[in-house]
Amino acid sequence: MKLLHVLFSVCLFAFFALPACSLAGEPLRWFMQPEGVQGSRTPYGDNALAARRVQAGDAGIYYEVYGEGRPVFVLHGGGVGSSYELGAIIDELRDAWRVVVVSSRGHGRSELGKEPFSFEQMAADMHAVMQAEAKEPAPVLGFSAGAYAALSLAARHPGDVERIVAIGAGTLEPGFFPAGMAVADLEQADRAYVAQMRRLMPEPERLQDFLTRFMAFWHGASAGKDLFAKVPCPVLLVAGDEDDHAPVRTVLEAHQLLPCSRLCIVPKAWHACFLDNFPVTWAAVRQFLAAPAADLQGSKKVPANSAR
Secondary structure: OHHHHHHHHHHHHHHHHOOOEOOOOOEOOOOOOOOOOOOOOOOOOOOHHHEEEEEEOOEEEEEEEEOOOOEEEEEOOOOOOOHHHHHHHHHHHOOOOEEEEEOOOOOOOOOOOOOOOOHHHHHHHHHHHHHHHOOOOEEEEEEOHHHHHHHHHHHHOOOOEEEEEEEOOOOEOOOOOOOOOOHHHHHHHHHHHHHHHHHHOOOHHHHHHHHHHHHHHHHHOOEOHHHHOOOOOOEEEEEEOOOOOOOHHHHHHHHHHOOOEEEEEEOOOOOOHHHHOHHHHHHHHHHHHHOOHHHOOOOOOOOOOOOO
């Protein structure tokens, strides 16, 4: 009996020591993941043991659920974004929360459908997941395009979003992002990740169609007062000080426009600040999510230090 206990313990240790592999046996990675860098041991975005689906318009949206407690919804970035990229944050969240990890339309195992991309459409997809998994207002954590989707969701369904962590999102003008993206160019940058995209997609033959449609939307996307001023819930804006997708200036502008917001600028960090400086990013996220709702007054908005 003692021998069986030892063998079970060894097998259990070996299981949890494995790299992040999906049930298909392929190790997961995020886009441009550096050599020698390890991600989460959980294959977020490709884990059939935690998988669920909901129909949103003309697309089936794939998501996974982890942990116990109050729900918190997590939405990754767009284009080459993935749930696995946010693995370190999800690993921490699931210790105290019931974490609903959503794959955005056209990303991962979610269907692409035929509807055009827009922040409104992304919010509608998220709302479908929230209706299936939450019985009361819940926090949402979004990164990049996922952050704009969370803000759009709160503006359109204010009674369903309790608070938002928006990582890498500021004011946005049309034309800031390029209008197109070719599969061949992505393969030159990270061939293994493109192969992973194809493997996960329900319709891998539509990969170029997805990139073309998403980047056309992203090229024309805008976010300003019409969006931010309509978000009533508390928002924590998090951005890296070297972010070139949501430059700090644009994040400060969003902070001024939001009715109730706080701000964390992560030092020596790029757009994915949670990858470049996880301790600072997680400390801000944890404090904000753990705070009682009554304590979430926004920071005082000081527009300038001039006497005028």
